[in-house]
Amino acid sequence: MVAETLILDGNRVASSMKEELIERIQRLSDKGIIPCLATILVGDDPASATYVKMKGNACKRLGIQSKRVVFPENTSTSELIAAIQRLNVDPSVHGILLQHPVPQHIDERAAFETISMDKDVDGVTTLGFAQNAFGFADFPSCTPAAILAIMDAYKLPIEGKHAVVIGRSPILGKPVSMMLLNRNATVTICHSKTTDLANIVRLGDIVVAAVGKPRFIQGDWIKPGAIVLDAGYNEGNIGDVDYVACREKASAITPVPAGVGPVTIATLLKHTVEAAEKMAER
Template identity: 60%
Template sequence: MADARLIDGTAVARDIMNRTGEKAADFEKRTGAKPCLATVLVGEDPASVTYVRMKRNRCAKFGIESRHVPLPDTITTEELVGAITELSNDPSVHGILLQHPVPAHIDERAAFDAISAEKDVDGVTSQSFAAMAFGFDGFASCTPAGIMRLLDAYDVDPRGKHAVVIGRSAILGKPMSMLLLARDATVTVCHSKTTDLPSHVRNADIVVAAVGKPEFVRGEWIKPGAVVIDAGYNEGNVGDVEFDAAATRAGLITPVPGGVGPTTIAVLLEQTVTAAFRQQQIPAEA
């Protein structure tokens, strides 16, 4: 029997989406148009197709227009940048999501940075990362921002806590570290070259696992009472944390699925609606 309290990401996401739906309806009432999210998908990777479909279905449910832009996997970086630039210049599009990963021959960073900052509702551009790092106004990376919402919903104050982030990707590990630092956590970033990873994890009050390897973080590494956030999703609905063993030691833990995933999508759509209000220079009602 697990001792840890489960963090219900589905419930947290539902609250975010209900408020987002109300704001989307208010935007449509005031402008005559729905907030619009353009989803760009290069190729037909099955997982990416599924993710985009989920996001488009969620848009439809909460009053957000979804404009799907499918592109062939033979597209060049230059052509992809051109397509994204066109969306950035289209006033009827308020947010742009480039589904990642893109095919290996594409310069993903160049593609991400073609998204205008005001429409970067997925928080993937270099400008958005700088905003997170320096505390400027901008859009946060959706998964890290969703994780912060989970911590807030369960009254986990990062201030003074030792947080260990396992993973250093540009759209998860690094921005996660910046957001935790901004909330006064002491942050250790671990990765594939880290020596004696278990010792770092054993000292962590908050563990964020984002390595993309099933059950990589062993339950025995978890400090008793720690908060464990599993941002991994692997084949067979398995996260990056050895869940059953970790749950006997953690104080709070996210399940997979039903933890981080729902809040990621919720933050994406929330930021899309926020972007729509900002671009129309309409103050959103609280």
Template identity: 60%
Template structure:
């Protein structure tokens, strides 16, 4: 068993992003700008946004913060995001999710201009991932792909099982892995004979949101734990599976740092592209 350190890989990505942000500022006279939108006072969301803003500042990215009250309506949130989409001083937009239950989250996501969707949450970005067209990857799936690349995991011809089907994690990571010639099976918490299916996988991505949900794998499999539950527990039973896996991500220190690194990298790419400085030919995945 070997650990896949997202912390180490993310540090390398962020160092390069910081250099690119500095070059952008030298050429344009301003820093790349990431606007973060938070609705309500959910403690975890407040913490996440604060962390992302701090990381942005360290990378030389301006951070704009829009904090809306819990009772904000869908229409009000869409209006605020539309303003940011139309603001030439904003390069990337992050809507911290989940939003309060009374808000139509999909409508809010779709108010983000595709050119500023650095978190990869819009239908436009999903289509770009599915068709291997230029665009922005969903930050966590994109981070997972970069982590696999950093550890030289060749997906071609391999069987990848994704446990989870959310539109910003399970489904997009399946599309990105398919684009790398993996054979992909998408499962979820209601899949029958799930353990049997997971045991056939060369690569397992756990993204179901249930602590220690994955308890059995094929010996030698690569295990990516994209879950984060109370008590720093992932979706994989790490203690039970660590010795069986050839590579496995820890929680924390695995997928989490990669998500933020990709968000910052894509913000600088968005700024560079919008400023028309260079032809940024990044293809998602």
């Protein structure tokens, strides 16, 4: 293991972010406004239910209202869209989060696109993605934003570095690639059809793992001194990188759990407070 390997503590970063929100929440409360995040869960996927519960608990601890909307597995796309439309016009709701994934028979993209831009605190709409790519999104996707927040908190360099992103999902791989590009990194995006993946990953000064496969990224794929950011979360609290092996090579690495995850939730809370502030200004 590299002697100076830095463990990027997501809990510490998240705590700092939430501490900064306390005064802003109080100012809103003084105006009679309680920031409110509506979370929508469709079906009975246990992992999704756990995520929603974690987000609700985080809201409660900070003084943000959590409005849970739960639908059965057989809910139709039209029923889900109607519920989102009701939340869009509810003045007490400032942020809307549709828990991914939804059951396969639902048109998830159509549901995402229904979310009002003013309340898209998870950055899932097409317009939100476009604004993020251009560098001026109010609410960029939470996990990509969390990755950059960790790098900034630890003052890790981005400009001029070669970042390799493994994964191209519209709410993680693609937006984090755009955010790194906007910070003047040179970005390579890898995916399931990439050939010679290991050798491409070895070029990365920054490696972002967002592939959804446990321990997929191997230690011998990592360039000595690279920064490894593991955005994966698989059954058994396992990330997308082989943590022990990759830590041997990396200069800095996020653990799983207690890495990117807590900062993702803190970012969601931050966006919800910001949405409430914008609504208060209007």
